[in-house]
Amino acid sequence: MLAGGSSINTEYGPCLSAEQEESAPLLGNRQRTSGASFGLSVFNLMNAIMGSGILGLSYAMASTGVIGFSILLLIVALLAAYSIHLLLRMCIQSAVTSYEDLGMSAFGSIGKILVACTILIQNIGAMSSYLFIIKSELPSAVAGFLSGDHSGSWYLDGRILLIITCVCVVLPLALLPKIGFLGYTSSLSFFFMVYFAIVIVIKKWSIPCPLPLNHTIEYLQVSNNSECKPKLFEFSRESAFALPTMAFSFLCHTSVLPIYCELKSPSKSRMQNVANLGIVLSFIIYFISALFGYLTFYDKVDSELLQGYSKYLPSDVLVITVRLFILLAVLLTVPLIHFPARKAFIMMVFSSRPFSYARHILVTLALNIIIVLLAIYVPDIRNVFGVVGSTTSTCLLFVFPGLFYAKLSTEPYCSLQKLGACGLLVLGICIGACSLTLITVNWAYNE
Known part of the structure; x- marks a missing residue:
C-alpha cells in the first residue's frame, strides 16, 4: 500500500541538510506553517506498511512455529527500523527526496535505474498479489449473495471476474492523469486491515478443531488426523517462504522520505519516532492476525488466510464483510x-x-496485462510473496540502505554506523540468496 494522500511539501526545500537539522524546531515555528502532524505521519506510514502480506503471515507461522515466527518477525521489524534510520541519515546528508535520488547520489544514473527497476518489479509483484486476492475471494463474495447451487457458472470463475474487474475498474482508474482523490480513500484500507485482525480474533472460537471434513462446521464428521496443538518451532521446505513474506509485509521504505519531507517541524529524531511507532503498531496487528489465524486452522491454514474462512464459514456475516472490505x-x-x-x-x-x-x-x-497474467497463472500467493520478498523487497529493505550508506557516508569504515550498514548489506544478500535458493529447490521438489 501507499501512504494515503501523502504529498511532498517542498516550499522550503525537500529535506533538511545536516546544518538545518539543528534548527528544525525553529524552522517549524517561523517558516513551515503547514505539514503533516506526528499522528498523521504515523498513520500514513502504517498505511504504507500494511498490505496483502497480512494474509500470508498465518501460513508463515505454520511453517516456522509460534516462537520461531515471533523471533523472525521481530528481527525483520527491527531491521526495517534500522534501515529507515540509515535512509534518514542519508536524506539529511544529501537532501534527497526519493529512493531513486539516493541511488543517483550513490552510483549515478546506474544507481537510479537500478532502484527504479527494483521498485517497478516490487510494484508489479504487489499488484499481482492484490489481483490474486480478487481472483480467489471475489467468487466467494458473489456466492455469498446467491442462493442455491451455482457451481460451474461463469460468474463464479475467479479468472473471468478478475479480467472483468481489471477492465472495468482498475484500468480506467489507472489511466487517469491524476488520481489524488484515491490517495485519501485508500486510507480506508488501513482500517479494513484492523477490522480484519479483529474478526480473525473473534472467529477463532467459531471453527472447531479438528476441522470438519466437508468444509462446513455443521457436518459432524471431523478429521482425526488434524492436530490442535500449536507448534513452537517448525522447519520444513515451506519455511523458505516465511522470511520473504515478512520482508514483503514490512516494506515501506519508498514512502519514508516523502513522509519525512512533509512532516511538520521535520527532524531526523522526530521522523525516526514516527517510523518506530508505525512499525511497532504494524507488528502488533500483524502478530495478532497471524497468531489467531494459525490457532484457528493450525497446519491446515491456507497460504491466503481468507480462503480457509471461505471454506468453513461461507455464509458468516462478519467473514463476508471482511472479504468485501x-x-x-x-x-x-x-x-x-x-x-x-x-x-x-x-x-x-x-x-x-x-x-x-x-x-x-x-x-x-502493458502493466495491467502483465499483472493480470501473473495473477491468473501463479497458482499460489505464497509464490508471489516468496519471489518478490526474497528479491526486490530484500533489496529495498536491507541491501540498498546498507549499500548506499556505505557508499555515501564519509565516516570511517570502523565506525559503528558504517559497520552496521555493511552488516545490513551482507545480511540482506544472505537472506535473499538463501530464501530464493530454498524456494527454487522447493519448486523443483514439488515438480
Whole structure:
C-alpha cells in the first residue's frame, strides 16, 4: 500500500541538510506553517506498511512455529527500523527526496535505474498479489449473495471476474492523469486491515478443531488426523517462504522520505519516532492476525488466510464483510500502485522525452496485462510473496540502505554506523540468496 494522500511539501526545500537539522524546531515555528502532524505521519506510514502480506503471515507461522515466527518477525521489524534510520541519515546528508535520488547520489544514473527497476518489479509483484486476492475471494463474495447451487457458472470463475474487474475498474482508474482523490480513500484500507485482525480474533472460537471434513462446521464428521496443538518451532521446505513474506509485509521504505519531507517541524529524531511507532503498531496487528489465524486452522491454514474462512464459514456475516472490505481495499490500492510503477518504467526507458498520452496509455495497458497474467497463472500467493520478498523487497529493505550508506557516508569504515550498514548489506544478500535458493529447490521438489 501507499501512504494515503501523502504529498511532498517542498516550499522550503525537500529535506533538511545536516546544518538545518539543528534548527528544525525553529524552522517549524517561523517558516513551515503547514505539514503533516506526528499522528498523521504515523498513520500514513502504517498505511504504507500494511498490505496483502497480512494474509500470508498465518501460513508463515505454520511453517516456522509460534516462537520461531515471533523471533523472525521481530528481527525483520527491527531491521526495517534500522534501515529507515540509515535512509534518514542519508536524506539529511544529501537532501534527497526519493529512493531513486539516493541511488543517483550513490552510483549515478546506474544507481537510479537500478532502484527504479527494483521498485517497478516490487510494484508489479504487489499488484499481482492484490489481483490474486480478487481472483480467489471475489467468487466467494458473489456466492455469498446467491442462493442455491451455482457451481460451474461463469460468474463464479475467479479468472473471468478478475479480467472483468481489471477492465472495468482498475484500468480506467489507472489511466487517469491524476488520481489524488484515491490517495485519501485508500486510507480506508488501513482500517479494513484492523477490522480484519479483529474478526480473525473473534472467529477463532467459531471453527472447531479438528476441522470438519466437508468444509462446513455443521457436518459432524471431523478429521482425526488434524492436530490442535500449536507448534513452537517448525522447519520444513515451506519455511523458505516465511522470511520473504515478512520482508514483503514490512516494506515501506519508498514512502519514508516523502513522509519525512512533509512532516511538520521535520527532524531526523522526530521522523525516526514516527517510523518506530508505525512499525511497532504494524507488528502488533500483524502478530495478532497471524497468531489467531494459525490457532484457528493450525497446519491446515491456507497460504491466503481468507480462503480457509471461505471454506468453513461461507455464509458468516462478519467473514463476508471482511472479504468485501479486503476486495474494496484492493480495488482502491491497485490503481495507486500503477502510478509509481509506470513512473519508474518511463523514467528508465523514456526519461528524456516529454509527456505523451499515447505512451501513458500503452505503458498502463502493458502493466495491467502483465499483472493480470501473473495473477491468473501463479497458482499460489505464497509464490508471489516468496519471489518478490526474497528479491526486490530484500533489496529495498536491507541491501540498498546498507549499500548506499556505505557508499555515501564519509565516516570511517570502523565506525559503528558504517559497520552496521555493511552488516545490513551482507545480511540482506544472505537472506535473499538463501530464501530464493530454498524456494527454487522447493519448486523443483514439488515438480
